[in-house]
Amino acid sequence: MSADQSPNTEDERREAAAAWLVRLQSDDASETDWLNFEAWLGDAENKAALVVVENAIAEIDDHAGEIAAALKSPVRSTKVTPMRSGRRSQGRIRAAWGGAIALALASAAAFFVVPRVMTPSVEETSYSAPADASRSITLPDMSIADLNRGAVIRVRWTVKERRVYLDKGEAAFSVNHDPAHPFLVLAGEDTVRDIGTEFNLQRRADGLLVTVRDGAVGVKGPGGTSVNVNAGHALLVDHAKHQAILSQVNPDDAFAWRQGRLIYHDATLATIVEDLNRYGAEPIRLADTSVGQLRFSGVLMIQPARNMVSQLEAFLPLRSDEEKGEIVIRSR
Amino acid sequence: MTLYLAKRADLVRFFAARTSSPGEAEDIVQDIFLKLSSVDDTGIENGAAYLYRLGSNVMLDRARARRRATVRDDAYYRTHRTGQPVGEDEADLPSPEARLDAKQRLDRLVRSVEALPPQCRRVFTMHKFEDRSYAEIATLLGISRSAVEKHMITALKRLSEHKP
Structure with a gap:
């Protein structure tokens, strides 16, 4: 929706x-x-x-009441042949089961339709999204990689595993589970190993943010220890501080960029500005660290840098000036 | 309740945008609180979305109540101005001109509903005039729930055309 x-x-x-x-x-x-x-x-x-x-x-x-009474030859539901026979009072229950059955059929169909072909190949293909639009790529195994603006990935399928390198930016993956061929995303020093799932990866200045919407992934940092991240959780790997923080999140928020939105719950302005700088051509700078500690909850629409800063100005006590090709944000 | 407190500011902001009235937004969010305290919400999943939906229902109820009040007041003032004797019952009756206008509007609405494509009209009629849920309609007509939603969207779009 x-x-x-x-x-x-x-x-x-x-x-x-x-x-x-x-x-x-x-x-x-x-x-x-x-x-x-x-x-x-x-x-x-x-x-x-x-x-x-x-x-x-x-x-x-x-x-x-009046409209219903005035309708010519009203279309009555009793004229309609129900899908299955049943008493009317069971309507809601039947509807619920109908949905469940439809879902079961849909997954059965998906099971037969999705090809389980794993072409042995060591070829490497590179994909990138332009600076002003996201891009959706269907991988050879029918998994999907959605690239956020400016993201770059390389895809390398081998006999043993499916490898994707996230070289730059942010991408969301929806992966077809195949235990025989693990799906790995290598983001700089970190490796994310999929366990059949939907997850979003964002390369940040000092690390990687992994958000899992469905299923689970294993994240292995340069130290070699692996952390499992389950659905509804995010792991922030911070290379500067040598730590990884696991927290419970609403995973939908991390995927909102696909609808051109950024959603924040009590995020610091410093974090938001780092995000905005991935989107806008015009760099944004915080005048001092204290302004970066301001907190914001809400939705920003992805637009040129100037407009996004204006959106923030409407909510936070700050002002912005254009100085030598960059936007500088100060407290008001 | 903890969720309510955490989301309170978000809800006020949303309903202020929705109703263009910060005061109305505060009242709606207060009503959500009152409704929550009378409801067992332990089994409710997707809590935040539930709060928004609850608030939207409150908003619609309040708007409906206001429309009724306006209709009554209009009728009252009209009968006063025309200098007719005003009794309790007559005060609730619209003037002949108002009735004619209402009749025309009603005719126009009926025609718009009749002009909908057959399946779309069937879905709309079942939902609005027979109080059936989307899921029930989907089962009865043997179509998907999203198809029901699409028909409803088409119907609402068509019926909101050519407003005088």
Whole structure:
């Protein structure tokens, strides 16, 4: 659930508005979905489109009885042949089972469709994402690597293992499990070994941030000790301090860049600026370390550096100046 | 409850953006708190999203209550201005002009619903007028839940067109 492209016409905005209203009713909607919706609402024209759709719904809801009565040849659900027979009172239970069965069928289908081909090859292919857009790459085993802006990977399949080198930047991996051919990501000094899963890797100034959404990975630093990271956890490997910190996180946040958003919960400005500097062409500098200790929770939309700093200025007591080709942030 | 406290500021910010009113946002978030204290939330997964959904329902209920109040007030003032005798019952009745306008709007809505593509109209009708959940509709029509959602999105988009 996301608004990947920003809609332009009023028509498209209303459609996006309707999509948010419908999908956010679902139990599946996550906190990230709500935060993405909030970011979408930040655009005045989107907001206006939402109000139009809401007013229409309000009018229909207020007159539901009259409209239903006035409809010509009302379409009644009793005319519809149910998928399976059953009493109506069981509707919800059947629906739940229907979903489970559909899911089971889908995974069965996936099981047959996904090719388990492992072409022996030592060829190396390099992929990179441009500075202003992310890029999704389907690997030969149907695993997926989503590259964030400016990221560079090399892919090398051998007879024994699947190797990906994350040379620069950030990437999210969704890996098809294959115990016979381990999936390894080598990020500088660190190696992340996948145990059938979905995870995000971000190379940072002094280390690596590993966030696991599904399954588990093993992370091995230069020291040789391996740490297991399970779903819902993040491991920050800090080479400067020779330490690795494991914490519980909402993993969706780490993947939000794929929808053009950065999501923070109580993050320091220093961390955020490091992130922003990976996105913008114009470098951002903190005037002193104390301003870097300011904390922020919320959603930033990935935009040119200037705009992202303005987004922060709206929430934090800071001001920014352009000096010799860089943006300098000071306390206000 | 701990989650509520942790998310309180986020919720206020969200509903302030949603309703364009910081005061309304505070009231909604306060209502979430009241609802939470009367509900056993131990079994609720995805807690933060639940708080947002709860708040959205509160927001819709409050908006509905306000619309009803406005309709009553309008009717009241109109009957006063036309100088007709005002009784308790009559105060709740809209003027003839207001009734005509409402009739036209209703006709237009009915026509828009009838103009929806058949399956889309079926999904919309089942949800809005028969109070069926998306999951129920999916099972009854033998389509996927996401197809139900797509039909609903199309319906809402179409029905919000050509507002006078």
